[in-house]
Amino acid sequence: MEPVIQGLLLVLDPFNIALIFGGVVIGVIVGALPGLSSPMAVALLLPFTITLDPVPAICMMAALYCAGTFGGSITAILINAPGAPPAAATAIDGYPMAKRGEAGRALGMAAVSSVLGGIFSLVVFLFAAPMLAQVALKFRPPEYFALTVFALSMLATISGKSSLRNLIAGAFGVLLGTAGIHLTTGVERFTFGFYEMTEGISFIPVLIGLFALGELLGQSQSLKVAYERITSIVIKLPSREDFRKVRWTILRSSFIGTFIGILPAEGATVAAIMGYNEAKRWSKNKEEFGHGAIEGIAGPEAANNAATGGAMVPTLALGIPGSGTTAIILAALIMHGFRPGPYLMLETPHFIYAIFGAMLLANFMFLGIGLGGAKLFARITLIPRQLLWPAVFVFSMVGAYSFASSIFDIWVMLVAGMVGFLMKRHGFAPAPLVMGLILGKLVEESLSQSMIMFDNNWFRFFESPIVNGFFLMTALGLLWPVIGPLVKRAFGAIPRAP
């Protein structure tokens, strides 16, 4: 109990509260602005937070993560342009509601569902993370290797159109992670004569480049896009009737979102789509969906915010990112000298509870900010792209530079941005590459240590039941696109083609 109190007291420090508040405001703004995303904002925030103590730094990022996921719903409802991918499902029913004059009711439902989903997942986080860490304490290098392989295989199902491309991007990310001096032998690999690369490729410029500059180049092609705005907004808290209608939807979506979030690599977007589809499947008013069903807002919003707390569980307990944004938070933890995983839980439990407290506080803050300032946040979309994106570039440039005061890092960011732009155009999502890059070192280290332990005998991997379990899940995950339809057909979910 003492670490819990210690952690919560850390959060209640006025300076930390101010930073969490700042994170929430930035998160809602970034979430509301189409094109800007939570991973991008967290990546840009990273250089700012390097000079802070670890607790306020990570708390601010975690707060931004929670609020950014909610912020997307504001523009999804008001201008039919989801500020962030997880809010895409919210627009399906949110915008029709706004068009028929119920924007306030829709926004109120989005805010309340988000908060309830977020709190549900945080309660799970509070209990699941320590339990998972206890299990992970038994992990040796072979188990860690199998776990990271499983996490990388989950990239196949991360949001994006193509599983194959996600896997290729993930493998390239791991390959990028091998650049620099090989730990076991001291041999330089893929440094191409640049001394700046002997310590490997720095995460920050790559993250900023992929998420911010790639998007900037994409935005340069859509300068003339204009949004139709709903202007008359009076925010309404959900009525008792609305609550009665959506209570099971919120509970179900919170559960789905938390579970999806806990799965390595799965994030809020997948959770929101599943939350929406399940809300529709269980609804008595299916015909209302797509025309402004209140459950169509509660379902995805509860799910996508529940995924944020869920995604923190594997990130902190295992050191395996639960989503694209938590991959960046993981990078921040590493930069602050922490070793994410079970030992973080064991050695600094108060730190984990501080993050829990920060996310809890952030949920209540964005409820207030979201309800009170939705009209203002919707107006933020009026900022011309011609002025918004140059500012993003300036922050990206300085952010990439400031960590090591190196112009080389700005070049890395620029190259990463151009590669990110081309990747996106050809269906490769940036998040798998980032996850691969962050997991790369762990995969190689655990594989090398395992091979040394096993005297270079691959078959000895299969002696551990945990390893076998992870390998089985990996195989199932990778083969699911092939065997999934067969299983569904066997259970009658898909009718056989005539």
Next chain:
Amino acid sequence: MNPSRPNGEDVVVEDGGGGAPSPPLIDRTDLGLAIIILAICGYLYWVTTGFDKVADLFAQDVPPEFFPRLLIWTIVVLTLGLPFEHLFLRKKGKSLDEERASRIQPIAYKTAALLLTIVASIPWLGTTLSMAAAGLTIPVLWGERRIKVLVPYAIILPSVVTGVFSYLLGVHFEPGIFGS
């Protein structure tokens, strides 16, 4: 998981029947993409042959090229599926062609070239002036012509950023020719 259209209807996945022309076995864009990726893999594999050699005992049976090569082979195997992936995606009602049907617009190339120029100018102009240049030139390239907006923007943006990073966070910026 069936995606839904904005009107709420589940997307109905066509099986390619009903007179629809059957797609070619190989997608030419993806074939080109696969060739580029394979060429990169070939180059990276060649780079691994130049890694310093270490004794097996020192490398503890895990030489430095082992893991990168394992990854390169993994990427090669996965990439071989790329030209045929459209068949699988089509069955699932997905397509990658909408996003890449149109050519990359000239403005994207121009923006990329401008960003390269700005970054290349940092050692001469210094960080703050390069930021000012970015604040002035990118909006102009993107069609902003209001001087009353552009000038204050190009002055205030770098000043605020420099203030925050340099004075608050203690970051040392490149001074450039005017600072030396």
